[in-house]
Amino acid sequence: GAGVSQTPSNKVTEKGKYVELRCDPISGHTALYWYRQSLGQGPEFLIYFQGTGAADDSGLPNDRFFAVRPEGSVSTLKIQRTERGDSAVYLCASSLSTSGGAVEQFFGPGTRLTVL
């Protein structure tokens, strides 16, 4: 079946602009995660949804970053007043119910964001 998809695959914007990044999880996956990966580094956790609610948003770096998942499926990561330091690959992952822990997360191909 279809995997996790993310759009756009590349986004170039100017400093100060607003951007939205979209994630379509695997159908039936109740948990959804956002990570950010800078060049040469491992992914860093941003936020995790269980259903429609954000169960853990401890990784969001500041209040310019916000994410929603209004119907418990598609999620949008929103970044206001972008800064050059926001340039990175933004990864989305999904998984089945997280009860019991240590579930496999399935990752999308990522959105490469470049802030000029």
Added chain:
Amino acid sequence: GNSVTQMEGPVTLSEEAFLTINCTYTATGYPSLFWYVQYPGEGLQLLLKATKADDKGSNKGFEATYRKETTSFHLEKGSVQVSDSAVYFCALSEQGAQKLVFGQGTRLTINP
């Protein structure tokens, strides 16, 4: 806080060589441990995992053993192939938590 430290790369080996990629972690309690792999042009995918001390995860000829006494989860393969060329990430999730904490990744290149 929790952290994962991986062997610095890049690592270059010849086909059929023995592979070890070191991974150590710092965590409270009893985390679950993972190795994820990113092949060229593809997304991250789970390679193997272990959820408690002395568990061994294995897949595609790769193995890693959860060693609580040394807080390690080293990745090994007895005979690597060109198709194993990829970036490998060690990661943990805290007991009861879902987010993954990743190491910085190790780029592996296998030459024929």
